[in-house]
Amino acid sequence: VGLHMERTPELVVGIVGILKAGGVYVPLDPSYPTERLEFIIEDANCQYVVTTADFKDSQLIKHLRAVVVPETTPKNQPHVSVAVEPDCGIYVIYTSGSTGKPKGIVLKHQNVLALMDGCGQRYDFDSADVWSFFHSFCFDVSVWEIFGALLHGATCLVVPYQVTRTPEEFAKWSAKYGVTVCSQTPSAFFALLPHIVTEPSAYAFKYFVLGGEKLEFGKLQPFFNAFGGMARPPIITNNLGNSESCVHYMFKAVQQRDLVTADCSNVGRPVPSSHIYILLQGLQPAPVGVWGELVIA
Incomplete structure (x- = not known):
């Protein structure tokens, strides 16, 4: 679920709402170049977007199903809360793309x-x-x-x-x-x-x-x-x-x-919560005091 809004309290509400509905949020910062946001929307296969009235008519998200905040749902609408597993996705973050196209990384709860x-x-x-x-x-x-x-x-x-x-x-x-x-x-x-x-x-x-x-x-x-x-x-x-x-x-x-x-x-x-190893080429452990590459496990 794309999240397209300025950094405001509503942004935090939007994140919590997406997670309560069992979704994975995909940040779409309005200050970022349109070309990058278009790539992220397509690459992440966003079908929905949570946004504000300022951006609901944006060409960028016109093809997505939009949920606009702080517009409210009817009072008799039941609250949605979906159970998720620890290995379910929570957000997708994209790299800068300095060495090519941005790469989407799915992080889990x-x-x-x-x-x-x-x-x-x-x-x-x-x-x-x-x-x-x-x-x-x-x-x-x-x-x-x-x-x-x-x-x-x-x-x-x-x-x-x-x-x-x-x-x-x-x-x-x-x-x-x-x-x-x-x-x-x-x-x-x-x-x-x-x-x-x-x-x-x-x-x-x-x-x-x-x-x-x-x-x-x-x-x-x-x-x-x-x-x-x-x-x-x-x-x-x-x-x-x-x-x-x-x-x-x-x-x-x-x-x-x-x-x-x-x-x-x-x-x-x-x-x-992390395990770090310093390894040489061939993934062999580096002796104490010897330069190597950090590997996270």
């Missing part, structure tokens, strides 16, 4: 649950948290942001697109709404950092979950200077993952002493 269960053993999440939903829902970190909040009974703060484009505005939003779990790429985090170190007590941050790029540890000194003296300073984690593995499979909680290894972006150890 069990992948998302394993992610949350494994990371839940390493992070101290609870229902009082406020998770920022900052990224496009075509980017798989949005799965972490949305379901991390929902599965912990926490608040999912939907950050408007324009706010995400301006680090200073996002800093104001974070202070105003008490964001505790903030997921960023390192480049976005370093753009945000100058705006939050001036008054660290104004923020409720518990975790900065960083990934998607190499994290340069040496640039983190201003963070530790500003937040290090707090009774409970926020924790930065350096995460590694890919679309096939469902967002994260390795992470490292960065401490100030790690900054001396500024030339190394330590990604730590696998989350408890």
Whole structure:
């Protein structure tokens, strides 16, 4: 089921509705090029689309059966809730296509649950948290942001697109709404950092979950200077993952002493739900200290 709408609270409602009906959601971000969205619709064989009034007449989805939110169903309409198995699909995410056509990857309910269960053993999440939903829902970190909040009974703060484009505005939003779990790429985090170190007590941050790029540890000194003296300073984690593995499979909680290894972006150890092997050519285990390729099991 295609999901074609802006990043709003209705988007989260649309995802939950598709899942309750037993469907698999396919992100169709309106800001993406039309050619890419047309390819995704055809490749994923979308028959239905959940959208809003702003897009219901779009040429892109005119051939699909549309469910428009927040238009309501009749009050006597029974609620639909379909039982699904752990190995049923939950969403389809598409790669960038930088080496050819975008590739659709079907993730399952069990992948998302394993992610949350494994990371839940390493992070101290609870229902009082406020998770920022900052990224496009075509980017798989949005799965972490949305379901991390929902599965912990926490608040999912939907950050408007324009706010995400301006680090200073996002800093104001974070202070105003008490964001505790903030997921960023390192480049976005370093753009945000100058705006939050001036008054660290104004923020409720518990975790900065960083990934998607190499994290340069040496640039983190201003963070530790500003937040290090707090009774409970926020924790930065350096995460590694890919679309096939469902967002994260390795992470490292960065401490100030790690900054001396500024030339190394330590990604730590696998989350408890993942098994990682370092292999040589021929899939032979690499000896300790020998370079190899990470293989996820």
